[in-house]
Amino acid sequence: MKAEKEKALKEFLAHLPEExxxxxxxxxxxxxxxxxxxxxxxxxLDGLRPVLMRADARPPRLPTPMRLFCAPFEDLIFANxxxxxxxxxxxxxxxxxxxxxxxSDVLTDQFDxxxxxxxxxxxAGEKKAMNGAAEKFHAIAGAKIAQILEAAPTGGAAYRxxxxxxxxxxxxxxxxxxALVLEASSxxxxxxxxxxxxxxxxxxxxxxxxxxxxxxFSEHLPENRSxxxxxxMGRMHKPWQILGAIMRVADVGADALxxxxxxxxxxxxxxxxxxxxxxxxxxxxxxxxxxAAVLRNLAYFNELxxxxxxxxxxxxxxxxxxxxxxxxxxxxxxxxxxLDRALRVISDALPAKKIGLFGAKDSMRPDISAWxxxxxxxxxxxxxxxxxxxxxxxxxxxxxAFYEKTALKIAEKLDTYxxxxxxxxxxxxxxxxxxxxxxxxSLMRLTRLxxxxxxxxxxxxxxxxxxx
Numbered sequence: 001m002k003a004e005k006e007k008a009l010k011e012f013l014a015h016l017p018e019e020x021x022x023x024x025x026x027x028x029x030x031x032x033x034x035x036x037x038x039x040x041x042x043x044x045l046d047g048l049r050p051v052l053m054r055a056d057a058r059p060p061r062l063p064t065p066m067r068l069f070c071a072p073f074e075d076l077i078f079a080n081x082x083x084x085x086x087x088x089x090x091x092x093x094x095x096x097x098x099x100x101x102x103x104s105d106v107l108t109d110q111f112d113x114x115x116x117x118x119x120x121x122x123x124a125g126e127k128k129a130m131n132g133a134a135e136k137f138h139a140i141a142g143a144k145i146a147q148i149l150e151a152a153p154t155g156g157a158a159y160r161x162x163x164x165x166x167x168x169x170x171x172x173x174x175x176x177x178x179a180l181v182l183e184a185s186s187x188x189x190x191x192x193x194x195x196x197x198x199x200x201x202x203x204x205x206x207x208x209x210x211x212x213x214x215x216x217f218s219e220h221l222p223e224n225r226s227x228x229x230x231x232x233m234g235r236m237h238k239p240w241q242i243l244g245a246i247m248r249v250a251d252v253g254a255d256a257l258x259x260x261x262x263x264x265x266x267x268x269x270x271x272x273x274x275x276x277x278x279x280x281x282x283x284x285x286x287x288x289x290x291x292a293a294v295l296r297n298l299a300y301f302n303e304l305x306x307x308x309x310x311x312x313x314x315x316x317x318x319x320x321x322x323x324x325x326x327x328x329x330x331x332x333x334x335x336x337x338x339l340d341r342a343l344r345v346i347s348d349a350l351p352a353k354k355i356g357l358f359g360a361k362d363s364m365r366p367d368i369s370a371w372x373x374x375x376x377x378x379x380x381x382x383x384x385x386x387x388x389x390x391x392x393x394x395x396x397x398x399x400x401a402f403y404e405k406t407a408l409k410i411a412e413k414l415d416t417y418x419x420x421x422x423x424x425x426x427x428x429x430x431x432x433x434x435x436x437x438x439x440x441x442s443l444m445r446l447t448r449l450x451x452x453x454x455x456x457x458x459x460x461x462x463x464x465x466x467x468x
Contacts, residue, residue: 006043013047021051063122065115066099068134069141072185073178075197075234082276085173088230088269094174097167101175105165106144114140135186142182149176181231184224187216188231197235202245214249225250226265233266240307242266247315254318270308271323277301278327281334286341287386288379295389301331302393332398335390339406342383346410346446349373349380350417350439366421368428368435372442384410384450411455414447418459422466 016024025048028041070077076090103111114137121130149172152158162172181188194209202210210232217225233242246252246263257267277297284294305324312320351367387410390403421443424436440463448456 009043010047013044014050016048016051018051021048024048025052063130065118065122065134065137066095068118068130069099069137070095071134072138072188072192073181073231075192075231076177076181083170085170086269086272087173088177088226088233088265090174090177091170094166094171097171098175098178101166102141102145106148107141110140131189135189138182138185142179142185145175145179146183149179180224181227184217184221184227187213187221188227191228191231192235195232195235198237199232199235200237202236202241207245207248210245211249222262225262229263229266230269233269238307239266240270240304240311243270243308244311247311254312254316254320258319258323267320270304271320274301274304274308274324274327277304278330278334281331284334284338287338287382289382291382291385291389294386295393298331298335298390298393328398336399336402338383338386339390339403342387343406343409343413345376345383346380346450347413349376349446350413350443352417364420366417366424366436366439368421368424368432368439371435372438377442377445380446381449384446387450388452410450414443414450414455418443418447418462422463425463426466 013021025045028039028044028048073090076088077092077095078089079092107114114133117133118130118137121127121133148162152162159169159172163169166172166175191213194213195206199206213228214225217228221227229242229246232245233239236242243254243257243266246257246266247254250256250263252263256263258264258271259268277300280297281294281301284290287294305328308320309317309324317324349372351370351373352364353367355365387407391407421436421440425433425440428436444456444459447459
């Protein structure tokens with residue numbers, strides 16, 4: 001019954017008007033801090049989340065002990081991560097299990113005191129005291145997490161106990177990344193202040209500031225140098241620029257940006273993103289309503305790979321050249337499969353029947369004995385959109401000859417069918433005419449999606465002229 005009531009409350013809150021949701025959220029934040037109300041603050045805030053996600057409805061974010069705790073590694077947090085752990089990227093779903101673990105198992109005697117010290121400063125409006133208390137929390141938590149993980153080698157009994165306590169190996173490894181940043185939180189917070197997000201480009205002035213931070217890390221926090229670059233990458237509009245920044249600031253080559261080295265984690269993460277995208281294209285069974293997502297992911301794949309390659313314009317790309325070539329080939333092969341299928345699916349949406357001798361010129365004519373098959377037309381429309389979008393993508397360069405050959409066949413198919421269906425419309429009568437016109441409309445839709453507005457308008461003009 002309790003679960004049903006909570007579900008009903010969350011559904012009600014999710015549909016509140018924005019002007020009611022915003023002040024309610026602020027009140028819940030304050031109530032949670034002061035502890036003076038008996039409302040289920042977290043439940044209510046969770047229920048309001050769908051409304052608050054709208055840009056113009058978000059209330060000002062009040063500092064809380066947990067938000068201040070997460071501030072140093074905030075740029076590493078992602079809402080949707082892959083199933084396997086990516087070093088340098090934290091799943092938002094790991095935050096609460098780790099927070100609760102710190103409270104119940106790790107900082108049992110200190111957690112409440114640390115939280116209350118932060119909370120007291122927040123309520124008093126003492127920003128300096130608040131930040132000081134938060135940094136104290138960071139240092140203690142980071143050192144303790146690192147100590148626990150050092151004593152729990154992967155695969156051992158102690159590690160398995162951590163998996164059970166935290167809810168899996170991925171959460172354990174997220175805690176490891178947290179510790180890497182928390183141990184250097186004082187300096188990381190200065191980096192965040194010096195580099196407001198989004199960092200649009202890394203120019204010489206930014207490189208000078210970064211070099212100063214890197215010198216401090218190298219001298220005082222050598223084991224946490226990757227944290228500096230991971231946080232900076234999380235603040236970048238073009239994250240691949242971190243590779244060029246590392247090579248210039250740390251004076252290293254491309255080899256140092258992959259593998260197990262102390263500066264390799266940002267590069268490993270970027271390559272992992274490229275490989276995840278490559279596997280995504282391999283996993284797409286067919287082009288259907290997913291066409292927009294496929295083209296969107298393809299555009300990002302191109303942007304990411306091209307951006308990485310640009311970091312090595314005047315340098316030896318080392319292992320990057322091999323791995324990027326492998327990923328490009330993987331994507332090209334997957335897209336060739338869909339291109340080949342596109343010709344068949346679009347042809348299936350344009351029914352035809354044989355006339356005269358098999359193989360003779362003009363041996364096919366539109367079959368207007370039935371109305372257009374809407375399922376086949378819709379499938380053809382998805383593939384037509386895919387073909388057009390692919391032609392506008394730089395990825396087509398990876399298999400340009402195959403693309404051009406297939407695109408030409410599709411254009412010829414549409415053009416030939418167009419001439420013949422116009423003939424059918426001109427001579428048909430009664431219900432045959434209605435069906436022929438319906439097939440013409442389907443063809444115009446496919447032509448517009450595959451070849452563009454100009455080709456579709458040309459087809460329409462041909463049809464008008466034939467009917468005159």
